[in-house]
Amino acid sequence: MKQVISAIPLIALTLMRSTSAIHLPESWTNQLPDSFSLKANDNELKPFEYHQCPVDMPLSCTNNTEIGDSCCFEYPGGVLLQTQFWDYYPPVGPDDMFTLHGLWPDLCNGQFEQFCDDSMNIESAETILKDFGEEDLLKKMKLFWKNYNGNDESLWIHEFNKHGTCMNTIKSHCYDQSTYKKNQNVVDFYKKTVELFEDLPTYKWLSENGIVASQTQTYTRKQIEDTLSARFGQPVFVKCNNYVELKMSRNRN
Template sequence: MKMINSSIIAIKFLMLVTLAKICVSQDFDFFYFVQQWPGSSCDTKQGCCFPQTGRPASNFTIHGLWPNYNHGSFPSNCKSVENAFEESKMSDIIPRAEASWAALSCPSKKKTNSTNSDNMKLWKHEWEKHGTCSYSVLDQHAYFDFTLNLKDHIDLLQILLNKGIKPDGDKYSVEKIREAIKEATGFEAGIRCNTDASGNSQLNEIVLCVDKSAASESFIECPILPDANCPEDVEFPIFGVSQFIDTA
């Protein structure tokens, strides 16, 4: 009898430890809201693939909404039975997500013969790696709806165009890009770069910070910006048939 009671106590203790770990993993300080320029994702050695819905619009697309800690690290993969990804919870926001949160990564040739990227696979990955860690604040539907609302709330491309910074393949000052965003939003942005097939640095991601409460589509000053990996001047690559090029 004592052995049975000891086993029950041990099981309960393990359950409490597991629950504590889940609660800790879902405790975070702020969100990174990350948008990426599709031209920079495609203009690499790896290239890109478009979803079955076709080429995304010539605009920034969402990469993700990522819980972060003030000291620079972040929680991830806080999965549990309660917050498992369910495709059915995406049904009413799929059209918005397809327009603003498009997958660009090419599928593995070993796993599929498709040449299209997979939006649902991207959304599942973003929820499982990042969204689950915000489950105490946002359930799956709210996570995607809130992120899409953030995208609607700020038009990064128009902000840059207003300052003469356009996706025409030319080089632009990273400092000028930051200044344009700060003037429009009131907050400092993180600028991330990648390299094209020729090794040239190009504007890839723009990161803004959002309060952990997700109470509104308002941004905050970043407690810590992502590591800068850009030179002083970067290319802003063309994506698709660009109406932003001055042909005069």
Template sequence: MFAKSAILLFLAGASVAQQFAKKCEITSPSCSLQGSTDTCCVAKDGWIVYAETWIPNKGPSNKFTIHGLWPDRCNGTWSDDGCDLSRNYTNTGDIVLARDPRLHRVMDRIWPSGSGSNSDFWDHEWNKHGTCLTTIDPPCLADYKKYDDLLMYFKITTAVNTKYDFYKSLADSGIVPGANYTRSSMEAALFKNAGLRTLVRCDKTGTFTEIWAYFDILGQDTFVPRVPDYNPTDCQNVYYPPKTVKKC
């Protein structure tokens, strides 16, 4: 049953997988295989939190935008400072634009910063989180050139966004902007319509801000939904604001 779910939830697609240096035949999640020396196939930080945000003045009115993809250690903790300072990059926007203009266009649309420049935001997400995804470390990628790991992180993350439509999953259960909802009803809709285990987040005023989806990593880039290890008591009732931008 687990293996079947993993096959159905393969995220990255052949265009990404072809860049890995080897094929990993793994049938168990990384957190059950800790101690393996093969961190290209067994992610050292084997839990993933994938976050999308709802910013009323950013992105299409009927889409969430990406916050980030965050590898967590298998005990639920994480590094606040990233995992490899030697691969901390700046001017990420220029790097992506030069290497993959199509990816840059996608990121500009679906991964905007809530404040400040998009490039600075992408720098932060890569430096703090992307460097902790060991399955895309330079030795794990075929014919590695500088920044291939950075591009791989962004490709994998945008592929998750393509696979899951949080807005539609909520709307299919009648949950649309402009009204108040319970956190439990929103999380139930995401589980029913997308198969995701999630947490709905809000700000101090009770306004809906984000959805965090929780995954195990199977091999390099196959993510399997899991039950969240974090269960806060806030955001029990949230206001889902409409956006002030046009539909895509």
């Protein structure tokens, strides 16, 4: 049974990574051609064939460069957010883990675009993952990517249709068209979201420092901030309103 942490009903962790031209994650770029694979006498970038992605693009949440190939970075939403929840009412997910809510690109002003491309919408996530043989990934999603109403797949579908369709780096034309399979970008969206979640084991970080859910024990904001900052590698900010939101921001390729 999940306990309340410091008598607070919900903890939402907003994990931010500034990106400017955010470099494509390795698992997303493995289908893209060599960045410098233009033919000797070609002066034009051929759609679907070549993507020139500089390896030294500056990190920021705006595109002030002259890089025109949007397959190379997230734009206009140059900050990636991942949100985790401590769901105790109703209690869903493992007792020793936060649950995963989603991943999306934010604009520099804190807002975000949504439902950007109806042509990318999906009606089933589980079928797609099974078609690609991603049974292990699906098992992980069923464990910690939870919907409070009990229908987990509806949340997965909603998150892709709402946010995944706004990620230009996983548009189908960004892949090598000779090997791309329909919905491969959907799989990559789920795979990268889970990878980032596993890279940020928030509950483990807190519990290893003696901070665990309790109906009697309370913790100071400084205790939580210091613990997470030490493990995250960057300052963490705890914002209190109707619930607790922990913001952790890190510039990272």
